[in-house]
Amino acid sequence: MPRVVVFDEFGGPEVLRIVDDPVPEPGTGEVRVRVEAFAVNPIDAMMRSGASPAPVPLPHARLGIEATGVIDTIGAQVTGLRPGDPVVVTAIPDSVVRGGYAEQLTIPASTVIRRPAGLDVPQAASFWVAYFTAYHTLVETARMRPADRVLVSGASGGVGRAAMQIAHQVGAVPIAVTRASARSAELLAAGATEVIGTDREKVADAVHRLTGGAGVDIVLDLVRGPGQPDLLSATRPGGTLVAAGFLDPRPTPDPGDTPVTVVDYRAFDHLGDPAVVRRAAAFLDAGVRLGALRPAIDRMFALDDIVAAHRRFDQGLHAGKKIVVTV
Numbered sequence: 001m002p003r004v005v006v007f008d009e010f011g012g013p014e015v016l017r018i019v020d021d022p023v024p025e026p027g028t029g030e031v032r033v034r035v036e037a038f039a040v041n042p043i044d045a046m047m048r049s050g051a052s053p054a055p056v057p058l059p060h061a062r063l064g065i066e067a068t069g070v071i072d073t074i075g076a077q078v079t080g081l082r083p084g085d086p087v088v089v090t091a092i093p094d095s096v097v098r099g100g101y102a103e104q105l106t107i108p109a110s111t112v113i114r115r116p117a118g119l120d121v122p123q124a125a126s127f128w129v130a131y132f133t134a135y136h137t138l139v140e141t142a143r144m145r146p147a148d149r150v151l152v153s154g155a156s157g158g159v160g161r162a163a164m165q166i167a168h169q170v171g172a173v174p175i176a177v178t179r180a181s182a183r184s185a186e187l188l189a190a191g192a193t194e195v196i197g198t199d200r201e202k203v204a205d206a207v208h209r210l211t212g213g214a215g216v217d218i219v220l221d222l223v224r225g226p227g228q229p230d231l232l233s234a235t236r237p238g239g240t241l242v243a244a245g246f247l248d249p250r251p252t253p254d255p256g257d258t259p260v261t262v263v264d265y266r267a268f269d270h271l272g273d274p275a276v277v278r279r280a281a282a283f284l285d286a287g288v289r290l291g292a293l294r295p296a297i298d299r300m301f302a303l304d305d306i307v308a309a310h311r312r313f314d315q316g317l318h319a320g321k322k323i324v325v326t327v
Contacts, residue, residue: 001020001021001022001023002020002021002023002102002103002104003018003019003020003021003102003103003303004018004019004020004021004062004099004101004102004103005017005018005062005063005064005099005101005102005303005306006018006019006021006059006060006061006062007048007058007059007061007063008058008059008060008061009058009059010048010049010050010056010058011048011049011050012049012310012311012314013048013306013307013308013309013310013311013314014307015048016048016063016306016307016310018303018304018306021102023102023104023105023106024106025073025075025106026073026074026075026078026106027075027076027106028075028076028077029075029076029077029078029108029109029110030074030075030078030106030107030108030109031071031072031073031074031075031078031081031087031106031107031108031109031112032071032072032073032074032104032105032106033067033069033070033071033072033087033089033104033105033106033107033112034069034070034071034072034103034104035067035068035069035100035102035103035104035105035327036067036068036069036070036121036125036326036327037067037068037069037121037122037124037125037300037324037325037326037327038064038066038067038068038100038101038125038324038325038327039066039067039125039126039129039322039323039324039325040309040310040313040322040323040324040325041065041066041129041158043065044063044064044065044101044310044313045310045313045314047061047063047095047096048063048310053246056096057096061096062095062096062097062098062099062101062102063095063096063099063100063101064092064095064099064100064101064102065091065092065093065095065099065100065129066088066089066090066091066092066100066125066126066127066128066129067088067089067100067105067125068086068087068088068089068115068121068124068125068127069086069087069089069327070084070085070086070087071083071084071085071087071112072104074109075109078109081109081112085114086114086115086124087112087113087114087115088112088113088114088115088116088124088127088128089105089107089111089112089128090111090112090113090128090132090271090277090281091111091128091129091132091267091268091271092105092107092111093268093271093272101303101306101325102327103303103327110274110277113128113277113281114281116284116285116288116289117288117289118288118289118291119288119295121326122297122300122324122326123294123295123297125322125324125325126158126295126297126322126324127284127295129158129267130158130159130161130162130295130322131162131166131284131287131293131295132267132271132277132280132284133159133162133244133267134159134162134163134165134166134220135162135166135280135283135284136267136270136276136280137163137220137242137244137265138150138163138166138167138170138172138218138220138242139166139170139283140276140279141240141242141263141265142218142220142240142242142263143240144167144170144172144217144218145170145171145172146170146171146172147171147172147173148167148170148172148173148217148218149172149173149175149211149216149217149218150163150167150172150173150174150175150216150217150218150219150220151175151177151203151207151216151218151219151220151231151234151235152164152167152174152175152176152177152192152219152220152222153177153203153219153220153221153222153223153227153231153245154177154221154222154223154245154247155174155176155177155178155187155190155192155195155222156176156178156183156186156187156190156319156320157222157245157247157320158295158296158320158321158322159220159222159244159245160176160220160222160320161190161191161296161320161321162293162295163220164176164187164190164191164192165191165287165292165293165294166287166292166293167191168191168292169287169290169292169293172218173193174191174192174193175192175193175194175195175196175207175210175216176190176192176194176195176196177195177196177198177203177231178195178196178197178198179197179198179199180197180199181195181197181199181200182197183195183197184197186319190296194210196210198227202230203227203230203231203233203234204230204231204233204234206234207234208234214236215234215235215236215237215239216234216235216236216239217235217236217239217240218235218239218240218241218242219231219232219234219235219239219240219241219242219260220242220244221241221242221243221244221245222244222245222247223245223247223248224243224245224246224247224248224252225247225248225249225250225251225252226248226250226251226252226253227248228241228243228252228253228255229253229255232255232258232260232262235260236260237259237260238259238260238261239260239261240260240261240262240263241255241260241261241262241263242263242265243262243263243264243265244265244267295322296320296321296322297321297322297323297324298312298317298318298319298321298322298323299312299318299323299324300323300324300325300326301323301324301325301326302325302326303325303326303327305325306325309323309325
């Protein structure tokens with residue numbers, strides 16, 4: 001039987017264990033994927049530790065919302081896919097039951113897309129969640145246009161890096177926000193046009209200096225928490241702030257009466273829409289072919305080393321780049 005990663009209690013990386021589990025044959029509209037690699041995402045660590053905003057039923061819970069692999073078998077009424085096709089698993093909303101931390105998984109055919117030809121296996125494993133979130137928040141939600149000034153908080157993380165690349169693809173101007181000015185060179189190399197270090201100056205002051213007092217057009221807030229009012233102050237009247245992350249667990253103040261449109265964003269609210277996924281896949285595939293989009297990978301681990309992979313994530317040693325586990 002194929003091996004899967006499960007956990008029976010909440011806690012640190014050591015609660016993860018590998019077991020043999022049967023994989024069901026694909027039903028109508030389903031495919032079975034032989035997984036080649038998957039990425040460790042923040043929600044995985046939250047679920048494992050018991051900090052997930054959604055309930056996680058124990059015991060024998062699973063992890064993994066994205067993966068890449070090759071179609072092994074297809075069920076009835078599946079069209080456009082066949083065994084041997086390399087694919088990316090776009091999202092697994094019920095990952096506690098059939099998460100991607102596995103050698104094989106059976107999932108709806110609607111949750112896979114063809115693997116972009118320009119990505120190798122580790123890149124494909126770490127691609128979809130971050131780049132879909134960045135694409136959908138900026139392009140479809142905030143309506144980003146060429147020359148828009150886009151402020152990205154939490155810019156050193158996976159979604160932040162993807163957002164800066166996508167801004168360049170569209171012709172917008174990404175401005176990165178980081179808590180540590182020492183990371184400025186790294187963020188400039190990752191695609192930022194300017195970097196604001198909050199250990200040196202307030203975001204709003206820096207933005208007004210950089211924009212001649214005009215403010216930015218779009219804010220992608222991947223942090224939330226008590227720092228969000230400063231981001232709103234940095235946004236021009238009529239601009240948009242999309243709150244899409246939870247890096248700061250502290251409460252976020254109510255925006256109150258503000259001339260900025262504030263959007264509370266949840267990626268899984270949109271991943272079930274086939275039209276949205278189709279548009280995102282086309283946009284991202286074009287970005288890969290143009291060389292504009294490239295995931296940043298920190299380190300790769302084998303499936304047997306899943307505990308070490310999560311330990312590295314918890315310690316923050318990945319510096320916002322993706323940790324990939326090969327299967």
